[in-house]
Amino acid sequence: MSATARKSAPNADDIRALKGKTPIVSLTAYTTPMAQVMDDHCDFVLVGDSVGMVLHGLPSTLSVTMEMMILHGRAVARGLSKAMMVIDMPFASYEQSPEQAFCNAARLMAETGAAAVKLEGGVDMADTIRFLVKRGIPVMAHIGLTPQSINTLGGYKVQGRDAQADAVLADAHAVTEAGAFSVVLEKVPQGLADRITGDIAIPTIGIGASAGCDGQILVVDDMLGLFTAFKPKFVKRYADLGQQAQSAVADYAAEVRARTFPAAEHVFADQIPAIKE
Template structure:
């Protein structure tokens, strides 16, 4: 008469395993599953109060490392202009370049939701231009969603993209593509500026954006925007009160040289590691210790 008890225990174990698997497939960071993270998953995370990380990526190899680490969302940012293409700003980055970089990141990942940036000049003319540009990132590069800058001024572009079936991540506060008019300054300070930022946040939500980046915004204001909005907020230099956080990966991993923005935390020092490795290689070549027999073919 012990068989039912044994079966019950086995069933309980299986139920617990199924529950754990379901939880793992639900959470964003470190979750498991056979499909990519979706914009619906992002929305559900806000409902659960789950915070999540986002990193930039610009190539397949780096993206594959972040994907294996469990990063649920990657942004193929036009920050590639500064980080990889040698430009002083993001303004010169072209749509062709963003398609190329985004496609590489998509190929290097299997789980992360990939967001492709619409670069300066690819959507400012209006909704129709924005749709053509976004279509290229979706069809040619294979991204799940696109990102564009601007609040109220980009309402029509966001709405048309969403109506056409293209998820949009908005970007307000400091918008780097507007560097020539805006500079690199904290946005939202003072009552009037704060009210404008709140209007921008509500405008992108109303247009259908599934999330919004808040860049270089006072922490208290970013927390208020996060409280008011139903869609997730992604902070960069916006304090701890947002739903998610994003960093440019070359900044976060210590590859970028020079002075870093205050909001950047370095989690590694890759610039020094790479420099030491390059010097060691050069010294081996000059000293005749590389290649050795084990590195040679006959």
């Protein structure tokens, strides 16, 4: 069922059931107003740790904290009623042990109202995913380019070309067998993404992967042109709001300096005009 036809937010099973059907629509969100804008159109909304880069000016996602995710998760939750909310587990909140992952995942869900968590990793995270799912934590997996691992991956490179393909395919099967209800494929070659989508029983959510994936996700600030520090190849800009905002601020500044703003219609009279009978 599409987002526009739903009366209530889907859950993990509903997203899993969309495998092979109408493509799943998703975007990231970090604030209440942005969540409200996308609520009618998205099947799920991700409170991504990309918030660190696009809203806080951090150089990567590695400095994002649990407290930051909870703050933004609560804000997004206030803006959603139709779309499912998934929240990222930040770096160092789940890698140490399945027990650590459970404590932090449970906290994220309890304190934000998120319906599921997302974590990065494939074969190496399968036991953790299995541990969480058995204890009532729905998990969205994330393989291919995993931004929290850029220091070991050597940067934001395509993952899965040539000899790497078997490893990424193994990751996809591992998270599926561990119980993830869906998996994000980031910066994975098109052919490999299509193969994974055909091989596994859970939906694939592409970001720099393939139109053949079961769904797509983008960072909302990227696709709206609000984040302009760099533009990944896989991003299509559907608007240029950053440039529009700059122009609007420049116009405002010029009018303030020229004393043309505020104008008469923007100020208040010293006395309330009398009402004519």
